[in-house]
Amino acid sequence: MLLNRGRIYGLIGGGFLLSSTSAHASLWGDVSQYIRTQQQDLHMALSTALQAVQDGGFEAVFSLLLLSFFYGVFHAAGPGHGKAVIGTYILSHNSHIKRSILLSGASALVQGLTAIILVKALSGVVFISQWAIKDAVPVMEQASFLLVALIGVFLVYRAIKQFIGMHQPEKIDLSDHQGSVSHEHSHSHNYDHGHDHGHGHSHGGGETCSSCGHNHAISPKQAAAASGWRETIGIIISVGIRPCTGSVIVLTFAELFDLGWAGILSVFAISIGTAITVSLLALMTVYFRSFAVYLMQGRESMTLRYGPVAASFIGGLIILALGFSLMMDAMNNSHPLF
Amino acid sequence: MIFTFFVMQFPKASQAHPHAWIDLETTVIFNEDSQVSGLKLRWTFDALYTGFALSGVSRDSEGRMDKTFIQELAKENLSNLEEYSYFTSMDVAGKRQRFDTVTEFLTDIDEGRLWLDFTLPLREPAEPKDITYSVYDPSYYIEILHKDPLIGFAGNPSAEENCSYSILNPEPTEELISRMADLDKTETAGDGIGQFFAEKVSVTCY
Numbered sequence: 001m002l003l004n005r006g007r008i009y010g011l012i013g014g015g016f017l018l019s020s021t022s023a024h025a026s027l028w029g030d031v032s033q034y035i036r037t038q039q040q041d042l043h044m045a046l047s048t049a050l051q052a053v054q055d056g057g058f059e060a061v062f063s064l065l066l067l068s069f070f071y072g073v074f075h076a077a078g079p080g081h082g083k084a085v086i087g088t089y090i091l092s093h094n095s096h097i098k099r100s101i102l103l104s105g106a107s108a109l110v111q112g113l114t115a116i117i118l119v120k121a122l123s124g125v126v127f128i129s130q131w132a133i134k135d136a137v138p139v140m141e142q143a144s145f146l147l148v149a150l151i152g153v154f155l156v157y158r159a160i161k162q163f164i165g166m167h168q169p170e171k172i173d174l175s176d177h178q179g180s181v182s183h184e185h186s187h188s189h190n191y192d193h194g195h196d197h198g199h200g201h202s203h204g205g206g207e208t209c210s211s212c213g214h215n216h217a218i219s220p221k222q223a224a225a226a227s228g229w230r231e232t233i234g235i236i237i238s239v240g241i242r243p244c245t246g247s248v249i250v251l252t253f254a255e256l257f258d259l260g261w262a263g264i265l266s267v268f269a270i271s272i273g274t275a276i277t278v279s280l281l282a283l284m285t286v287y288f289r290s291f292a293v294y295l296m297q298g299r300e301s302m303t304l305r306y307g308p309v310a311a312s313f314i315g316g317l318i319i320l321a322l323g324f325s326l327m328m329d330a331m332n333n334s335h336p337l338f
Numbered sequence: 339m340i341f342t343f344f345v346m347q348f349p350k351a352s353q354a355h356p357h358a359w360i361d362l363e364t365t366v367i368f369n370e371d372s373q374v375s376g377l378k379l380r381w382t383f384d385a386l387y388t389g390f391a392l393s394g395v396s397r398d399s400e401g402r403m404d405k406t407f408i409q410e411l412a413k414e415n416l417s418n419l420e421e422y423s424y425f426t427s428m429d430v431a432g433k434r435q436r437f438d439t440v441t442e443f444l445t446d447i448d449e450g451r452l453w454l455d456f457t458l459p460l461r462e463p464a465e466p467k468d469i470t471y472s473v474y475d476p477s478y479y480i481e482i483l484h485k486d487p488l489i490g491f492a493g494n495p496s497a498e499e500n501c502s503y504s505i506l507n508p509e510p511t512e513e514l515i516s517r518m519a520d521l522d523k524t525e526t527a528g529d530g531i532g533q534f535f536a537e538k539v540s541v542t543c544y
Binding site for chain 1: 386
């Protein structure tokens with residue numbers, strides 16, 4: 001199990017990221033150039049497709065959806081759509097494949113939903129002009145960045161708590177047990193979020209201590225899972241309330257031509273495309289992380305012991321900084337034409 | 339490695355890639371003294387932005403749009419743009435020029451696309467030697483490119499005869515990469531990522 005499929009993907013993922021820095025910079029430059037031009041072409045094609053739907057026909061709707069889907073795929077390859085937050089979170093906090101994909105996919109879909117609700121709600125109210133929609137988007141972005149910063153604070157706080165917890169032997173429930181068991185417990189608390197033990201680390205009794213299970217109210221694994229879900233939902237919401245501007249533009253355009261429903265379908269297609277791209281990147285990150293962890297094997301126990309909690313701490317700090325700097329940025333910069 | 343991952347995200351989150359396009363036409367304006375006195379810019383917005391900008395416009399019983407709406411829109415946009423130097427930067431012999439407030443403009447909608455035509459007066463007229471200018475959105479939220487590789491000249495036919503120009507296309511890949519590598523260099527005043535995707539026009543007259 002030393003070099004399984006996951007590790008190979010991790011290697012590829014790492015290689016991909018590495019190649020984007022080194023002397024092969026032009027390769028990445030060309031890729032991003034390609035992505036940009038594709039997105040541009042798709043953007044222009046979208047407006048034509050939307051207008052084509054006016055004339056009706058199943059084909060027109062179908063092309064619109066296909067186009068929207070690809071627009072979403074390429075659109076998400078550029079900066080934004082919460083990739084930094086999601087990526088940091090995955091890298092610094094061990095996350096399962098399923099949850100990572102859920103995280104990225106759900107965030108993208110919620111973004112689309114937010115755009116739809118925003119435009120529909122505001123255009124439904126009499127005489128709210130586009131100024132309202134224009135003004136609402138920055139406000140929601142601010143809220144999103146604030147939430148991201150708060151999640152960062154929470155993650156840092158939790159990492160600190162974990163660190164402190166590592167140095168305090170369990171007192172209450174372990175009065176019945178040997179000293180070696182408490183040692184295992186403080187050790188297993190490092191690995192949060194349903195850590196997969198296929199990594200080859202040796203643990204004593206695994207996540208739930210076999211010799212003392214029923215004495216604990218919640219096993220560490222359950223506690224980890226519960227808080228993991230809280231963060232996941234937190235991130236989904238904080239990224240999701242940032243409406244995808246491309247979607248907002250498509251929707252307002254559709255409203256103009258009384259094609260509200262076509263706009264909505266289009267946005268769903270865009271969101272699915274976005275979800276796929278972000279999920280793909282999330283997946284790469286997960287594999288990359290497991291590869292990095294694999295590489296860490298055999299190091300001194302200090303790294304093993306403090307590595308994860310340090311990673312959580314740093315990750316939380318980065319997310320906090322991200323949210324905060326985005327907030328500052330957004331406050332100082334509003335676009336003159338939007 | 340991880341660092342690069344984040345670098346890729348940092349260009350201003352969701353703002354940094356184009357969500358709208360402007361087709362550009364520029365005309366260099368000369369005065370009687372054969373100096374360059376300003377630029378005339380024609381911006382044609384894409385259909386999606388047009389829809390976005392016009393959403394909420396009131397229409398009369400026949401569905402016709404209230405024309406004063408786009409006049410007001412143009413005024414508001416131009417007034418917002420002033421602080422950004424109307425997205426235009428011009429250097430004469432390497433020296434950055436200043437513009438006065440735009441007062442002359444025209445706007446309308448053709449074939450579903452909103453356009454804005456305005457005259458950008460130079461604060462001080464310049465000798466038409468070694469002039470370069472760029473029209474771009476520093477945040478790169480909007481991509482502004484010449485519709486056709488043509489620059490117009492107006493105002494003084496005899497002066498215009500001796501002028502030549504060239505339009506340099508942006509080459510973002512090299513610069514963007516080196517910019518990413520230079521993360522600790524602070525950005526120049528007001529210029530963000532957009533400058534790397536901007537066309538540069540050079541004009542020289544003899």
